[in-house]
Amino acid sequence: MDIAIIGGGAAAVGLLDALAATGGTHGGGTGTITVFEPSPRLWRGRAYGPDLDSVLVNAPPVIMSIRDGDFDHYAAWLGERGADHTDEFLGRPLVPRALYGEYLVHSAEKAVAALGEQGWRVRVVTARVTEVVRSGAGLVLRTDDVHDDARQGAYEHAATHVVLCVGGGAPPDLYALTGCSGFTADPYPLADTLASVPPGADVAVIGSGLTAVDVVVSLAARGHTGGIALLSRSGVLPHVWQRPIARPPQHVTVDRVARLHRDGGNVALDDLVGLLRTELGDAGEDFDVFATELLATVTDDPVERLRRQLAAVADPRIGRRVLQETMHTVGPYAWRLLSESDRARLRRHLRTAVSVASPMIPRNATVLMRQLDSGRLTLVPGVRAIVPAKGSFRIRHDGGERGADFIVNAVNPPPQAVPEAARCLLRSLTATGLSALHPAGGLTPLDPRVHVVGDLIAGGPAITASIPALAAQAARTARALLRTSPHPASLR
Ligand SMILES: Cc1cc2nc3c(=O)[nH]c(=O)nc-3n(C[C@H](O)[C@H](O)[C@H](O)COP(=O)(O)OP(=O)(O)OC[C@H]3O[C@@H](n4cnc5c(N)ncnc54)[C@H](O)[C@@H]3O)c2cc1C
Structure with a gap:
């Protein structure tokens, strides 16, 4: 069988890990696994690339394991290093997301090596997949330009199975500010996007969820002295994590x-x-x-x-x-x-x-609290409009009007949003009847050779998939893939 994995973030890592675990016990044959990832953040995806040390994971180690059912997998990898990052409130290590990204890279490399020992040939193609179409009994993927040592230019790849691991969307630009000087459309990596913000500037952050919290905490870590406003419609902040206790639910199961x-x-x-x-x-x-x-x-x-x-x-x-x-x-x-x-x-x-x-970690909550108490940070609910005005911005809200020098967009993408890089790919999947767009968002595979892991799965609750949810989906997909014969008779 020839498995094509589209996207090389955490979902793909979970899938490779699950394939390695399932493949060892699966009596059937092997084949090839090809991972397509255009960005330089292979295995880290959107969330866990290099960034400021103030950009931390949002959850304790027991729920950051990329291996389904093995809650200690990440904690064991972290080992002694965790002690340097203990959150004094939770009593658990909460590391910079870039360090967690190293865990994903390590897990992917171990899985690739294990799959190699089982007889699979695994490789990575540095390109965006633009189309998947039917070709006889199989599928063909088309990419835009490949940039690696082996080949240059657009490329076609035959596969028996395709798994979409393309992630979720980026923050939508609700106020049409893209292109305005001083507007950051997508805040990550904050190491780059905050670099041009002078310490005394008035910054407004659109949104009040976890991304907005990351922005405030990182501005504070850089010694920001200007005002920071969190602009939102509701003004609701994420709740705060509580110290984990060993009492697994007995009824809500x-x-x-x-x-x-x-x-x-x-x-x-x-x-x-x-x-x-x-x-x-x-x-x-x-x-x-x-x-x-x-x-x-x-x-x-x-x-x-x-x-x-x-x-x-x-x-x-x-x-x-x-x-x-x-x-x-x-x-x-x-x-x-x-x-x-x-x-x-x-x-x-x-x-x-x-x-x-998706609560905020207590360490970040204390930073927010300090900033709020000092008067540097304000919550501005009831935002109605944000318009550029002579090199800065005017913000109209229920309580009046205010200005900002810089605007950082931290709006949560809608649930099951389609990432920009996957738009043509999804168009081809729906045009060929391999999948359908769900009316409530997300993609429903209509062909047993097509699978989805991650936020794009249709029909789920409108909550971002956490790492254990991705790992569980990846494990289910690995089992489904290895159960399927390479050329199901019904599809010939
Ligand atoms: C900023 C942020 C912080 C988070 N922090 C946490 C946390 O601390 N704890 C937690 O449990 N969860 C967290 N999450 C939620 C979840 O862990 C992440 O969203 C997770 O990394 C998602 O992984 P993914 O592989 O599904 O998507 P992504 O990481 O987005 O990876 C998808 C990859 O697909 C590639 N791609 C897209 N289209 C194509 C195409 N057409 N062809 C080829 N490749 C393509 C992209 O380049 C990308 O690298 C966070 C999410 C975000 C956005």
């Missing part, structure tokens, strides 16, 4: 949801709420108090909530921890079983869901 599905034929949102209520009840916690606090995410004063949550990092109550964890572990499975009306009910709470599912 995939098994329990599967049983509900088996017994009742469907799963309702109220059933899931019931599981959470029981989970909290067993721990002696009041579900209604928890739910009220949670729903106040969009109405509370965000600065006061940040202060409260920083003080509650070690709070032993499990409510937020269970919800945060199970949104990534149980959520994608349960989401597919819900009715459309229940999904619509949940979508109305998307801002709260994202804040809980």
Whole structure:
């Protein structure tokens, strides 16, 4: 079989690792694996390339393992080095994302070596895939110009199976500011984009999620003395991580949801709420108090909530921890079983869901708190318009108007957004009927030879896939690939 992996970020690393693990036990033949990645950030992808030391991973080691089911894989690689990066609040190492990128590179190289020993031929082509089309019983990939020692120019590659690992989108330019001097359309790497911002400048960051937090923390680390404004519609900040505790959920589990599905034929949102209520009840916690606090995410004063949550990092109550964890572990499975009306009910709470599912690390929360208390950082909700004005910017919001010298775009891409680099590729997949665009976003493969790993998977919850979610998807895909015969009879 000839597997083509399009995109060489964390999802591809998880897939290679899972193929190496599954391939060793799989009795079938081997073949070739070709990874297509145009950028210089091979295996690191968009998130884990070289950057400032202030750009940290957003989660403790137990949920940063790229190997499905092996929660210690990353911590074991990190070893003693972790001690230099311990977050004093969480009591766990939180390293610069560039260092985590080294782990991905190491994991990919080990997987490639293991696959080589099993008889696979693995190689990387430095090019963007622009098209996938049918060709007899197989598939053909076309690229734009290849830049490597072996070949130059556009290139065609035959494959029996294709896996899209193309990641998610980049921040959308909501205020049409691209091309304006002083506007940064995509903030990463912050080492480059913040380099031209003078320390005393007034900076406005569009967005108030984790990317905006990275920008504020990195400006602070560079000794920024000017004002920083976080501009958003809602003004909601991510919640703050709590210290992990060893109490795996007993009720909000995939098994329990599967049983509900088996017994009742469907799963309702109220059933899931019931599981959470029981989970909290067993721990002696009041579900209604928890739910009220949670729903106040969009109405509370965000600065006061940040202060409260920083003080509650070690709070032993499990409510937020269970919800945060199970949104990534149980959520994608349960989401597919819900009715459309229940999904619509949940979508109305998307801002709260994202804040809980992807909390900020306490170290970053303390930096934000200090900046807010000093008056250097302000939250500006209700933003209506941002317009360029004689070399700077005017911002209109519900409370009035203000100026900024520099604008950094930190808007979250919409869920299941298509990355710019994959647009023509997706057009070809849909035009040839190999896949279809889902009305709610993302791509649905219509042909068993096409697979997707990562945020582009259609039909999932609108929450960015965390590393363990990618690893689980990659493991499922590896099993599906190695189960499939190279030329399924039905496709000949
Ligand atoms: C800034 C940021 C920080 C994050 N931090 C964390 C964290 O701390 N913890 C956590 O659990 N999760 C985190 N996440 C979420 C998740 O871990 C990352 O999104 C993850 O790296 C996604 O990996 P990926 O391989 O799916 O996508 P990407 O890393 O985006 O990789 C996709 C690759 O596909 C390539 N590509 C695209 N189109 C084509 C094409 N047509 N042909 C060939 N190649 C193509 C791109 O060049 C890119 O390198 C973060 C996400 C972001 C954006």
